[in-house]
Amino acid sequence: MSSAEEFDVIVVGGGPGGSTLAALVAKQGHSVLVLEKEHFPRYQIGESLLPSTIHGVCRLTGAADALAKAGFPLKKGGTFRWGANPEPWTFSFAVSPQMAGPTSTAYQVERSKFDKILLDNARERGARVQEGCSVLDLLEDGDRVTGVRYTDDQGAERRATAKYVVDASGNKSRLHDKVGGKREYSEFFRNLALFGYFTGGKRLPEPTRYNILCVAFESGWFWYIPLSDSLTSVGAVVRRDMAEKVQGDPETALNDLIAECPMIADFLSPAERVTTGQYGEIRVRKDYSYHQTEFWRPGLVLIGDAACFVDPVFSSGVHLATYSALLAARSINSVLGGVLDEETALREFEARYRREYGVFYEFLVSFYQTHQAEGSYFWAAKQLTQSARPELEAFVELVGGVSSGEAALGDAETLMKRLEQQSAEFGSAVGATGGDGGGWVPMMNSPVVRDAMVEGSKVQLQAMLGEDAEEEPPLFEGGLVPSADGLLWRKST
Numbered sequence: 228m229s230s231a232e233e234f235d236v237i238v239v240g241g242g243p244g245g246s247t248l249a250a251l252v253a254k255q256g257h258s259v260l261v262l263e264k265e266h267f268p269r270y271q272i273g274e275s276l277l278p279s280t281i282h283g284v285c286r287l288t289g290a291a292d293a294l295a296k297a298g299f300p301l302k303k304g305g306t307f308r309w310g311a312n313p314e315p316w317t318f319s320f321a322v323s324p325q326m327a328g329p330t331s332t333a334y335q336v337e338r339s340k341f342d343k344i345l346l347d348n349a350r351e352r353g354a355r356v357q358e359g360c361s362v363l364d365l366l367e368d369g370d371r372v373t374g375v376r377y378t379d380d381q382g383a384e385r386r387a388t389a390k391y392v393v394d395a396s397g398n399k400s401r402l403h404d405k406v407g408g409k410r411e412y413s414e415f416f417r418n419l420a421l422f423g424y425f426t427g428g429k430r431l432p433e434p435t436r437y438n439i440l441c442v443a444f445e446s447g448w449f450w451y452i453p454l455s456d457s458l459t460s461v462g463a464v465v466r467r468d469m470a471e472k473v474q475g476d477p478e479t480a481l482n483d484l485i486a487e488c489p490m491i492a493d494f495l496s497p498a499e500r501v502t503t504g505q506y507g508e509i510r511v512r513k514d515y516s517y518h519q520t521e522f523w524r525p526g527l528v529l530i531g532d533a534a535c536f537v538d539p540v541f542s543s544g545v546h547l548a549t550y551s552a553l554l555a556a557r558s559i560n561s562v563l564g565g566v567l568d569e570e571t572a573l574r575e576f577e578a579r580y581r582r583e584y585g586v587f588y589e590f591l592v593s594f595y596q597t598h599q600a601e602g603s604y605f606w607a608a609k610q611l612t613q614s615a616r617p618e619l620e621a622f623v624e625l626v627g628g629v630s631s632g633e634a635a636l637g638d639a640e641t642l643m644k645r646l647e648q649q650s651a652e653f654g655s656a657v658g659a660t661g662g663d664g665g666g667w668v669p670m671m672n673s674p675v676v677r678d679a680m681v682e683g684s685k686v687q688l689q690a691m692l693g694e695d696a697e698e699e700p701p702l703f704e705g706g707l708v709p710s711a712d713g714l715l716w717r718k719s720t
């Protein structure tokens with residue numbers, strides 16, 4: 228085995244989390260090695276994005292312009308057949324004055340293309356990216372993680388050392404348990420997803436043509452994501468007690484689920500399933516909602532799916548991966564730059580990350596509990612945000628704010644315990660009609676969500692305004708605030 232090369236930071240995994248962190252740390256002049264086991268472009272699920280990722284984090288990394296040139300369909304909002312109303316209802320990001328103008332859109336992306344743009348951007352910012360390199364294990368010195376052992380693209384075993392190793396290797400991470408604690412799976416979101424790709428499916432009418440479409444039905448709900456004029460990603464999220472429906476031949480299982488859901492069956496009536504290439508397979512994912520009880524230890528930090536993930540209905544996965552990468556990059560940059568000690572910097576990372584995860588978790592539990600017409604969601608959002616604006620705008624601000632909230636400390640573990648006690652079964656919630664109007668109560672009463680609303684769009688604003696952005700208050704007393712360029716933490720003035 229050759230002698231170990233030394234870096235400031237080693238990033239394990241070149242997905243959106245890893246490439247974002249690598250770009251933001253390399254931009255500060257630190258040496259970064261990204262080890263990615265695949266050769267990009269490679270397939271990944273998670274195609275519907277949020278505005279704060281595109282206009283916030285990706286502007287800070289420098290990837291936004293390349294993304295804008297890639298020609299991804301512009302996602303203007305979401306269309307839902309969900310709850311009591313048999314008709315679909317739509318929200319548009321642009322309804323909110325806070326997200327008005329050019330930042331009111333996100334993209335629907337083919338992840339193979341999107342992830343490659345982000346990884347190439349990390350290279351351009353100065354990170355060394357090595358594809359075809361699989362990390363096997365960590366190197367440790369006492370309590371501290373000091374590097375990794377990996378195989379290179381020729382199959383030779385190598386070692387590299389660093390002041391920090393960042394595990395961004397996704398939900399199948401083999402390193403996450405080395406951080407201490409354990410991965411806890413959500414009892415509430417014990418769902419399965421079965422998904423494939425179709426060409427020639429119908430489209431919603433303009434201006435909602437490229438919205439994500441989510442349709443609840445008896446066994447769960449479908450996503451229908453237009454990836455181009457002809458290509459559509461279609462997936463069924465099925466309750467665990469319906470698991471037998473996704474067993475056996477995947478093609479038959481998917482067809483049977485489509486037949487159960489008249490709106491999706493109608494949209495796919497002129498379509499054909501893709502049967503070759505990266506989209507040719509029907510895939511299954513299960514047990515994908517979890518969080519790690521620890522997010523860091525000396526020398527090791529977990530981001531993205533390696534740390535936590537919650538159900539995809541509001542497209543939070545890539546947001547959480549890139550946002551956690553931003554938080555971790557600020558902490559690592561601050562320690563490497565001699566601005567802060569490790570404990571202070573990484574405590575800030577973990578507190579903010581847990582809070583963001585908690586907001587989405589709580590929001591989603593509430594959404595799954597809904598038995599109401601969409602008007603009550605809008606009304607509820609208005610109560611929650613205490614917005615002076617019309618109800619629909621308040622709802623959109625809520626969704627946008629949840630996607631990019633920066634402030635307020637949330638104890639996600641306590642939150643989750645409380646929610647799991649409160650939550651009715653998934654099955655009684657999705658697609659149900661009628662109800663007593665209490666479905667949104669947990670969300671309404673949540674100070675976590677309220678704080679997220681108040682602090683909404685901070686990353687986005689900071690990326691746009693830089694030094695002109697208003698200083699945000701610290702998360703907790705004596706806590707930290709982002710520096711003017713968004714790449715470090717500093718003490719609040």
Ligand code: FAD
Pocket residue numbers: 239240241242243244245262263264265271272273274275276360361362363395396397398399400401420462512515530531532533536539542543544545546548
């Ligand atoms: P990943 O994207 O998984 O990247 C990790 C990388 O690490 C991979 O490239 C992998 O090859 C590499 N790697 C793994 N092990 C090693 C190793 N040992 N050594 C080196 N490299 C390694 N999110 C959304 O935003 N929108 C959606 O619409 C959406 N839909 C989803 C639907 C389903 C059914 C599921 C399950 C998830 C969905 N997600 C969605 C979530 C999304 O897929 C993830 O949250 C996102 O990909 C996480 O990014 P990441 O960078 O943390 O990890």
